[in-house]
């Protein structure tokens with residue numbers, strides 16, 4: 001791990017200086033290692049897209065008219081289901097991306113915090129999946145035919161009238177609260193890192209910032225600093 005960390009610091013602080021000191025092969029190897037230690041643009045885009053959609057989805061769910069047996073879904077419900085299925089598609093893609101592009105937890109954190117944050121992240125994935133799937137099962141059990149954003153017909157799950165689907169669908173309400181609770185803890189942790197511990201955890205999920213590096217004898221250079229793993 002110290003070797004990795006040195007690699008990152010070197011690779012991050014002044015790419016041009018490093019090229020002079022090491023050969024290209026070593027540089028490439030270090031950059032590849034460094035990449036696995038941070039979230040890339042795709043992971044960040046997925047993260048913030050899902051956040052934005054959830055910000056719309058919760059109020060939409062709360063303010064749409066209550067559902068009664070035999071009722072047909074109105075416009076608000078069609079939007080709710082459309083946003084929900086979009087979230088489901090994004091979280092599946094994001095999970096696939098995450099599994100194929102693993103990211104190490106921030107090594108600046110004590111082992112227990114690394115463990116807890118990993119557990120919370122996997123729980124968030126699980127709860128988003130559970131919330132969206134229970135919603136979809138609920139809608140399918142009612143035999144609703146929904147058009148995604150009033151355009152594309154949404155396939156329903158083969159659960160119309162099933163008793164099991166009916167009871168699973170009822171879990172939608174519980175799942176959405178459980179998800180909200182875990183999101184609360186996750187956001188509180190992110191805020192604590194930003195405003196109390198003042199480390200660079202938040203930076204791991206934000207766009208990379210270009211920084212001017214001044215090296216004696218060389219022209220100032222704009223480089224993109226990768227978020228550090230060790231709190232620097």
Ligand code: HEM
Pocket residue numbers: 054057058061062067080081083084085087088128131132133134135136137138139169170172173176
């Ligand atoms: C993560 C995504 C989702 C969130 C956060 C969410 C949230 C909510 C919320 C807050 C409610 C109101 C429940 C209440 O008043 O207690 C609700 C109801 C509902 N949602 Fe979702 N939803 C999501 C995804 C979906 C999906 C994908 C579908 C269907 C394909 C769906 C179908 C429904 C239905 C049918 C209701 C009314 C029945 C009920 O109250 O349980 N939802 N949702």
Ligand code: HEM
Pocket residue numbers: 043047050051054098103105106117121122124125128183186187190191201202203204205
């Ligand atoms: C304002 C709200 C949010 C902030 C400030 C925030 C911040 C962050 C930060 C800083 C990380 C990186 C943590 C690390 O490197 O250890 C992260 C990761 C993550 N966040 Fe959020 N987050 C927010 C909302 C959400 C929401 C609503 C979800 C719900 C799905 C979510 C799901 C995740 C997941 C699953 C990861 C782990 C990514 C991975 O390892 O694949 N976040 N978030």
